[in-house]
Amino acid sequence: MLTSPDGVQLEPVTAGRGARHRTRRALSSGHGLFAVVISLAAALRAVVMLGYNTAQLYWYDSFTYLDTAVHLKPGGAFHPAGYAFFLRLLRPFHSVELVVGVQHVMGLGMGLMIYLLLRRRSLPAWGATLAALPVLFDPSFLRLEHAVLSDTQVTFLVIAALTVLMWRAKPSVRSAAVAGVLLAVAGLTRTAAAPLLALFVLYLVLRRVGWRHVVALAVAGTLPLAAYAGWYQQHHGRFALSGSDGVALWARTMTFADCSKIKPPADEARLCPNGTVVDAAGEYVWAADASLNRLPGDRFSHNDLARSFALRAIAAQPLDYLREVVSDASLAFAWTPVSHPKRVVPALSLPVGSWPLPSFPLIHQVRVEYDPAIRGMASVAPYDAFFTAYRYPNVLHGPLFGVVLLLGGLGGLGAIGRRRPALLPWAAAMFLFVGPIAALDFDHRYMLPAVPIACIAAALGAASLWRARPGRRAKVRPGRQAP
Secondary structure, eight states: OOBOTTSOBOHHHHHHHHHHHHHHHHHHHOSHHHHHHHHHHHHHHHHHHHHBSSOBOOTTHHHHHHHHHHSOOOOSSSOOSHHHHHHHHTGGGOOHHHHHHHHHHHHHHHHHHHHHHHHHTTOOHHHHHHHHHHHHHOHHHHHHHTBSSSHHHHHHHHHHHHHHHHSSSSOOHHHHHHHHHHHHHHHHHOGGGTTHHHHHHHHHHHHTOOHHHHHHHHHHHHHHHHHHHHHHHHHHSSOSSOSOHHHHHHHHHTTTOOHHHHOOOHHHHTTSOOSOOOSSGGGGGTOTTSTGGGSSSOGGGGHHHHHHHHHHHHHHOHHHHHHHHHHHHHGGGOSSOOOSSTTOOOOOBOOOSEEOOOOOHHHHHHHHHTOTTOOOEEBOTTHHHHHHHOBOOGGGTTHHHHHHHHHHHHHHHSSSOSOOTTHHHHHHHHHHHHHHHHHTOOOHHHHTTHHHHHHHHHHHHHHHHHHTSTTOOOOOOTTOOOO
């Protein structure tokens, strides 16, 4: 036993330092911390499955997806059939509860991919775990996993594409092709994700990884999209992924369009604002008195006309369009998530109560053809007491999202070296965040796919900024890649 010159024993101090060193080492190099975190996340999802008597079904989106899964054909409105293909794979089990169970596994898979990718990029265990926390514990993600909606699938696919493409400092041709396929399926799940393919191709071009990689990604991603567009054309007479892009963009312009400035031709002038005012751009799609909905026929039958008007309006009033997009985007950074439109309640907690289904022929048809046990969802005791107590801090929704985007941007665009690993996930997150707003409107739900991807960018950006600070030389552990 060591003692100081005045006889004081030193063993407890040494032991204390050793314990702190072992703790720091475990937090930075071991997987134990993440194992605990993902176990808690899995337990949380088990409670959610037990705490509700069935899956959450939304009218009319969920039933449109389920109907398309039974009668495979491309929808003529908002929803492409990518999610319906997933539902069709599970149709033999005739259980929407199984559907959401698989989606809960996807939620865990997203957290795992984020952690593994960041560890692969030499981040410490605590940093990689921190980046995975939102997708693992935010009630907004848990609620989407428990609903028959496409959000979980599209987020999972984009994170998977990022993981595959960024797993090595220089991706292989095969990984580029796999990433392309994943992005194509993401685009067929939600059309807002389809342009990410071009973003990934541009990234490989800027990285100068080789023409074979670029071609592999582009071809593997384009072929499924083109095949689907051809299938869509057979049913709807138009080579496209959906029939709603023009309607959505028209609704976006209704918050600023001034036909005295636009001067549209006579056929488009019928789509000018007519005095109908609603509380969000997206509501114009459904407002019965809006000019589009006063035209004869279905609103989506005027998709091309609506697109032509919207593009003309944006060209005539670009600053007004930009102002509306920026204004709606700013809602994402509010301390408490904003209801926009007001009829939508942001998913800040796990709901308690019951939600009956309306009486409608499509619901009866889906019961007969997909799952006879389909019914309105209700929370179940004693788990509803836990749901009431489970709260996710508001600051993690708004202000922290802004910090996350800032860190990713500084790491991806800052002068910190040629590789800039945060650039691709940051650009993808920004596109998934701003794209839906520019094309239609802000909705708390629509921005959620950007959150976990922005967390990847923030973690990589913060690590790059830390290693690039003056006077510090980056140290890369054997077998790992520097960010």
